[in-house]
Amino acid sequence: MEQTGRILIIAGILLIVAGIIVYFAGDKFGWLGHLPGDIRIVRENVRFYFPITTMIIVSVVLSVILYLIRKLF
Numbered sequence: 001m002e003q004t005g006r007i008l009i010i011a012g013i014l015l016i017v018a019g020i021i022v023y024f025a026g027d028k029f030g031w032l033g034h035l036p037g038d039i040r041i042v043r044e045n046v047r048f049y050f051p052i053t054t055m056i057i058v059s060v061v062l063s064v065i066l067y068l069i070r071k072l073f
Contacts, residue, residue, distance in 0.1 A: 022029075037053030 033051050035053040039050040041048040
């Protein structure tokens with residue numbers, strides 16, 4: 001149970017840090033979500049948005065960060 005508690009505390013701290021970054025620097029990331037490859041369909045009554053390129057980039061960046069954290073600790 002100690003390991004689970006430690007993981008939850010670290011996840012909470014990371015969420016707080018991410019929230020602070022988005023709050024103070026959210027306007028700097030305006031390009032995120034509007035990349036080539038993101039699917040956007042706008043019709044009269046329907047809006048569909050699927051940011052596939054953005055999700056791939058975020059996934060790669062998070063994978064690299066987690067890999068580096070595991071290697072350091």
